[in-house]
Amino acid sequence: MIERGMIPDKAAFISILSACEKPEALELGRSIHAKALETMTVLDTGLSNALLTMYGRCGSIGSAENVFKHIREKSTTSWSALISFHAQNGNVDHAFELFQRMYIDDVKTDIARFVGVLSTCIVESKLGIGRLIHWLLIDSAVEVASVLGNALVSMYGKCRSVTDAKWVFDSLSKIDIVAWTSMLAAYAQHGDSTAVVNLYYEMQSKGVKPDKFVYSLAVAACNTPEMLYDGKNVHACINQSNIEVDLVLANALINMYGKCGSVVSARQVFDNMSERDLFSFNSMIVTHAQFSQGNEALQTFQQMQVEGIEPDRVSYLGVLSASSTLSDLNIGKMFHAMVSNGGFKRDDAVATAFLNMYSKCGSVQCAWRIFQSLLERGIVAWTSIITALADHGHTRRALKLFDLMVDEGIDLNELSFVSVLSACSRAGLIDQALVFFQKTNRANKAAFRSSHFNCMLDLVTRSGRLGEAETFLSVSPYQPGVVDWMTLLSASKICNDVQRGRRAAYYLMELDEDCTAAYLLLANAYAFADASL
Incomplete structure (x- = not known):
């Protein structure tokens, strides 16, 4: 058009700019901006808003800010766009400054839309801003309708202010599925599993039909053996509904049953899945390992390989924990070779798991070599090697290593301490045990327990x-x-x-x-x- 000598009008410029709203088209957008300035003496609000939107969506917030400054008559769309772009890029403080300027300039016609934008990006440290926005809404006599109320509940939930979230939730004249979900998510973010389950039951009692996300929140909340009944209840409701149990929801159910201690139920969900991913296998392996079902964990690991899913560090940590319960050194060595070939040889967490496995299998020499190779030795590594030495008659070495651990400032744990004392008892080293106890008690009095x-x-x-x-x-x-x-x-x-x-x-x-x-x-x-x- 331009090569033929035709001058685009405002509508043409706006149309072309809308096609440049992606980062890779930023330079083209800049050239169109320059052409618009050449052909028009004044850019009106509509065209300026199109430029502002183009720059914002391309990620050039500075250019968007510059366009905004030159708009003579800023519309609600102008304010909304710039506030939105700053909020989406994490500039919450600046977004709120713009919000305040808009409020002072008496641009109140569409105040609710800005609250929704700000609510999506406020983090815990910005709770004060969130409360001030809420106060401005009340001061402006804006009716807290469903969309706005849901945004406020979500905002307070993200800020971990559950009391404020519940106050807004209870004040809503109409509570829709989004409001219920926002309140459930607020409790979940606060770590209050009991409140999530109770609100889920309240939601059902009022005839509100849960969606997949609500079920996911309820399932995740059932995470202790005491909540197994609730977890099974939620699972039954899912089966009775028309909701498809997809991969994500099935994985959540496996995880839930594992944490609730029902390995059989977890396995049933796993076996009935038409599709399984890495998380599915890891959850099942870890569940078997937690309940000392070493053979089942190993079989699941082998099944994962048959289905062509590449193990990660979680897979190896789980299967190593499980193989430790079998005390089978040959299996342990087989996995050691696999891990070395899989690129986890220098992973301290995996190495510590091998140390623990070799210790439980009675191979103190292999455990000692791994301990010496560790770059960072945590309490688990120290405890494993001390326990291995103590359990296999190397009591004096265990005592020396314990002293070294204390000298390096490693916090004691009950297992390492009791292992050394028990070894002293078996070896008849009563005087050494008394000296060890008194010295350790003086150095770590706060770490001692009745045991x-x-x-x-x-x-x-x-x-x-x-x-x-x-x-x-x-x-x-x-x-x-x-x-x-x-x-x-x-x-x-x-x-x-x-x-x-x-x-x-x-x-x-x-x-x-x-x-x-x-x-x-x-x-x-x-x-x-x-x-x-």
Whole structure:
């Protein structure tokens, strides 16, 4: 047109600009802008809005801002477009500044549309902005209709202000499926699974038909064994509806049943799927592994390979955890070779899983080599190697390694501590265990639990050092329980220490006056002492 000497009019320019609303057409859009400035003395609001929209959709926010500044009579569309583009690009503060300018300039005719734009991008740190927008709506006497109310519920949900979201939700004159979904999502984002399930039931009681997204939220909320009944109820409702159980929903059901502890139900969903992806297999492998079903996890892993799905690190971590329960070194070595060929050789999480597997399979040498190769050694790696050394008779090495772990500032966990103490007990290293306990207690007092003191109590009573056992009970920061005093009483009977047994029985009966076992043990102790005279 231009090559033939024809000058485009406003309508032609707007039409051409609409075809340039994608990043790869930005330079063409700029050339059309330049041609428009050449042929027209003044760009009216309509053409300026077309330019603004073109630049915004091409991602050139600076150019869009420049066009906006030169619009003499800014329309609602002008404000809306620029606010929208800033919001979509994460410039929430600047979008809100424009919103305030618009409000001050008394451009109120379409205020609701801007709230929807801003609500989609407000994050938790911008809750104050969201509340101010809500206040401006109230101040402007704008009616909170369904679309606007849903946007506000969604905004408060994203900001994790569930109380505000529920207040808006309850104030809606008409609650549609979008409002229900927004409120369910708000509870889900807040991590309140019980509230999600309760609202789902309330929604059903009011005759509102859930859609696929609502079912997905309800399924995801059922994530503990106590919620298995609710999960099965939701699943039954899905089956009774006309909603297709697609790949995403089926995966959610597998994950739900796994977390609720129903491996059989998870497997039924998995086996009935017409299509399975990596997430499907990973969820099933991890579920089998969590319940020590090593063979089933391995079979699922093999099925995944048969179906041509490439394993990822989650797959390997799951199957390694499962193979550890089998204590089959040959299987472990087979997977080690597969992982090395799969590019996960330098993955510390996978390497730690191998360390744990070799430890449980009794191959301390292989476990030690992997431990030495780790670039970053977390508590799981330290615990696995210390436990492996302790369990296989390398008690002194385990003690030294534990000291090194403490020196490196690694937080203790119960398993590593108890493993060392148990190893000391088996090896008869009582004095070393006492020194280890006292030193570790001073360095990590906050990390100690009642189980640590119980372990020491068991260790010293088994060795017949009842005086130290009684001292442990008196200095323990935890209130000794029935089991603790029963341990001392039993040891006193075995060692013919009647007086100490009487004291243990006294404290035991204070805790449980109906403890017949205490009376019997004490009576037997007296009888044994008399017989020894």
